[in-house]
Amino acid sequence: MLAEIITIGDEILIGQIVDTNSAWMAKxxxxxxxxxxxxxxxxxxxxxxxxxxxxxxxxxxxxxVTGGLGPTKDDITKKTIAEYFNVGxxxxxxxxxxxxxxxxxxxxxxxxxxxxxxxxxxxxEVIINKNxxxxxxxxxxxxxxxxxxxxVPFEMMYMMEEEVIPKLIASFKLPVIIHKTILTAGEGESFxxxxxxxxxxxxxxxxxxAYLPKLGQVRLRLSAYGDNEQLLKSEINQYAAKLIxxxxxxxxxxxxxxxxxxxxxxxxxxxxxxxxxxSCTGGYISHLFTQHPGSSKVFFGGAISYSYELKxxxxxxxxxxxxxxGAVSEETVKEMVAGALKNFKSDYxxxxxxxxxxxxxxxxxxxxxxxxxAASAKKTIAxxxxxxxxxxxxxxxxxxxxxxxxxxxxxxx
Amino acid sequence: MLAEIITIGDEILIGQIVDTNSAWMAKxxxxxxxxxxxxxxxxxxxxxxxxxxxxxxxxxxxxxVTGGLGPTKDDITKKTIAEYFNVGxxxxxxxxxxxxxxxxxxxxxxxxxxxxxxxxxxxxEVIINKNxxxxxxxxxxxxxxxxxxxxVPFEMMYMMEEEVIPKLIASFKLPVIIHKTILTAGEGESFxxxxxxxxxxxxxxxxxxAYLPKLGQVRLRLSAYGDNEQLLKSEINQYAAKLIxxxxxxxxxxxxxxxxxxxxxxxxxxxxxxxxxxSCTGGYISHLFTQHPGSSKVFFGGAISYSYELKxxxxxxxxxxxxxxGAVSEETVKEMVAGALKNFKSDYxxxxxxxxxxxxxxxxxxxxxxxxxAASAKKTIAxxxxxxxxxxxxxxxxxxxxxxxxxxxxxxx
Numbered sequence: 001m002l003a004e005i006i007t008i009g010d011e012i013l014i015g016q017i018v019d020t021n022s023a024w025m026a027k028x029x030x031x032x033x034x035x036x037x038x039x040x041x042x043x044x045x046x047x048x049x050x051x052x053x054x055x056x057x058x059x060x061x062x063x064x065v066t067g068g069l070g071p072t073k074d075d076i077t078k079k080t081i082a083e084y085f086n087v088g089x090x091x092x093x094x095x096x097x098x099x100x101x102x103x104x105x106x107x108x109x110x111x112x113x114x115x116x117x118x119x120x121x122x123x124x125e126v127i128i129n130k131n132x133x134x135x136x137x138x139x140x141x142x143x144x145x146x147x148x149x150x151x152v153p154f155e156m157m158y159m160m161e162e163e164v165i166p167k168l169i170a171s172f173k174l175p176v177i178i179h180k181t182i183l184t185a186g187e188g189e190s191f192x193x194x195x196x197x198x199x200x201x202x203x204x205x206x207x208x209x210a211y212l213p214k215l216g217q218v219r220l221r222l223s224a225y226g227d228n229e230q231l232l233k234s235e236i237n238q239y240a241a242k243l244i245x246x247x248x249x250x251x252x253x254x255x256x257x258x259x260x261x262x263x264x265x266x267x268x269x270x271x272x273x274x275x276x277x278x279s280c281t282g283g284y285i286s287h288l289f290t291q292h293p294g295s296s297k298v299f300f301g302g303a304i305s306y307s308y309e310l311k312x313x314x315x316x317x318x319x320x321x322x323x324x325x326g327a328v329s330e331e332t333v334k335e336m337v338a339g340a341l342k343n344f345k346s347d348y349x350x351x352x353x354x355x356x357x358x359x360x361x362x363x364x365x366x367x368x369x370x371x372x373x374a375a376s377a378k379k380t381i382a383x384x385x386x387x388x389x390x391x392x393x394x395x396x397x398x399x400x401x402x403x404x405x406x407x408x409x410x411x412x413x
Numbered sequence: 414m415l416a417e418i419i420t421i422g423d424e425i426l427i428g429q430i431v432d433t434n435s436a437w438m439a440k441x442x443x444x445x446x447x448x449x450x451x452x453x454x455x456x457x458x459x460x461x462x463x464x465x466x467x468x469x470x471x472x473x474x475x476x477x478v479t480g481g482l483g484p485t486k487d488d489i490t491k492k493t494i495a496e497y498f499n500v501g502x503x504x505x506x507x508x509x510x511x512x513x514x515x516x517x518x519x520x521x522x523x524x525x526x527x528x529x530x531x532x533x534x535x536x537x538e539v540i541i542n543k544n545x546x547x548x549x550x551x552x553x554x555x556x557x558x559x560x561x562x563x564x565v566p567f568e569m570m571y572m573m574e575e576e577v578i579p580k581l582i583a584s585f586k587l588p589v590i591i592h593k594t595i596l597t598a599g600e601g602e603s604f605x606x607x608x609x610x611x612x613x614x615x616x617x618x619x620x621x622x623a624y625l626p627k628l629g630q631v632r633l634r635l636s637a638y639g640d641n642e643q644l645l646k647s648e649i650n651q652y653a654a655k656l657i658x659x660x661x662x663x664x665x666x667x668x669x670x671x672x673x674x675x676x677x678x679x680x681x682x683x684x685x686x687x688x689x690x691x692s693c694t695g696g697y698i699s700h701l702f703t704q705h706p707g708s709s710k711v712f713f714g715g716a717i718s719y720s721y722e723l724k725x726x727x728x729x730x731x732x733x734x735x736x737x738x739g740a741v742s743e744e745t746v747k748e749m750v751a752g753a754l755k756n757f758k759s760d761y762x763x764x765x766x767x768x769x770x771x772x773x774x775x776x777x778x779x780x781x782x783x784x785x786x787a788a789s790a791k792k793t794i795a796x797x798x799x800x801x802x803x804x805x806x807x808x809x810x811x812x813x814x815x816x817x818x819x820x821x822x823x824x825x826x
Contacts, residue, residue, distance in 0.1 A: 286691075307709070
């Protein structure tokens, strides 16, 4: 069963927003055994939407559309879909009730353009939007399913989880797709590929291996396609076990989780705790950890010590150290990590201090110079990195390197 | 001049990664006066890539392709492009030198599959990759430009900025596209639309208005298309001024920046400083601020006080307050924000404490209950929110609400 996702909205095509909806939807569809053939982002333009719908319908059985359902004039998805199906618009009582309910809940006056949101193409089945005023729409035409949803992530996600995915599963007999991902850190893609070449060559043609490199980590993803779920799972696990054995210590986990989640799981299982002292990463490392449910079992918190003063008062870095060696130095990062261990009373700590840029570089410490430390009561490791001149990249690379160092320290027994 | 972006890689279609490249590329193209007609994500599949290239070439003059250039077997972009143009592969000396340079820099043995990366279609002009081993490729065929770049963001970004955009500007006489964005906070899309309906109706047909709602903020984006840059700028500024006057106090800024950047700019211009006390947002607010260059002028840092202990030791929250009212309470958030002002010595502070979920809810404080405070020496505002049951949304909504409250407090004179 093949699906396509069409996201409608000029804001994506001018690069004002990143389309995060599509990846989320693709994951839901894949988990349900529906493969996504293509994701297309098109403009708020009648002809373009009509063409995109027709092209998608030629390739796929399920066409999911997001965006362009707001109450304002630039949102033309609804009437364009009606034109695509050659039907008129009708007011839907259930959708109207939902809009009325939302306005009364927030005690806001309802406007005529909000009432218009209850108008839908005559051939659709309405999907009630519990988090907003634009209804979703389900169409079953010529053996194909079309679903139109709002582009606001919270509204779309609710509809997908509660309505669309269950209805799709009920509508089709779906094939099985099994994925298994191995997370590795510290080895390059080419090196891994050479190391596992013979295992990769021996894979049957219904099992694919993909390499997904990112910031010093490489994910190896096995995907198996077929009908027999048990058999595919057992086969894919056997191949995964071979890969894990061959790759050895570079393997972090065989779960499809980010590195910081693998670290949280590893530490939680051993009742270990963590705190941070973040300077140039400015809260990003803490955010990576705390986005995961249950992180509070491991993660105490820490200091965002952007200023000299906070490095001293929160982490106990010596004023003389800062003056003599500078904020970006081995001495300072070691005092930061020691201060975090001591003041925040955690088993492990990481500290990062660097020049994220674009300003603040010096001849001997150019933008991108970053010192990172990871420590436990027994051992401290500190390392200097020289990244590039792009701020966001320096923050992300610093965080990734800090996680890799902490992971190494944790497994160093 | 129209462009299309094609991203190649199964990892996008199974939802394993979010395609952030396309938005970034689309912004670069738009800034250069090149409109993006469509963005398509397709699989690592020969037929699909061939079809996508042919479809894009029918609609656009410039086709930018990313992904599928790695050294491993699942990366088939290069040979598929050669097939598309019906040419063979040749080894490119410059690309080979670049690969050799990278391996010698990192002191790694070069493998045969890395040498293969210097093989390119015979009709291409090589774009050297300074950050990786896969070369970029520039094709000029039948009056259309095709560019193939790696999917690794850092590698692609460097090529775009240094090579591709300058070459495109040199190759075409480009029309002018002017965007102007007004950021509003605290009013809904429908309310704004009704308030400015007559101004919107009077826009000439070469100026479009779009509403971009997100987390309690709505961006109004005016886009003007034409030839005369000065005239378009002057016109778009006139319409923007009308909108700003009509909307009044809900306008935050007329720059296309996120709310936290508008706050940083406002505070920097007045020499004001900020610190934070983050519990359930876990560093996310700090990250929002510190991702922006120059944030250190305003932002001192603060505490990620995930645990009770750190709320007490870093922020001076009373143990009794935590016991009596709980960590998620008006009393606690007010002590947190007061502690941040006092301990971190900033002019303003924000504090957030809540239950992000999915666990930790209680009958009187369900998951999604969040207390937020913003304070200066003169005034403290605190407010309770009840968001939903999704952790990531609760973190993002808490951060957005904290920013809106700080913005209100800053402008409350």
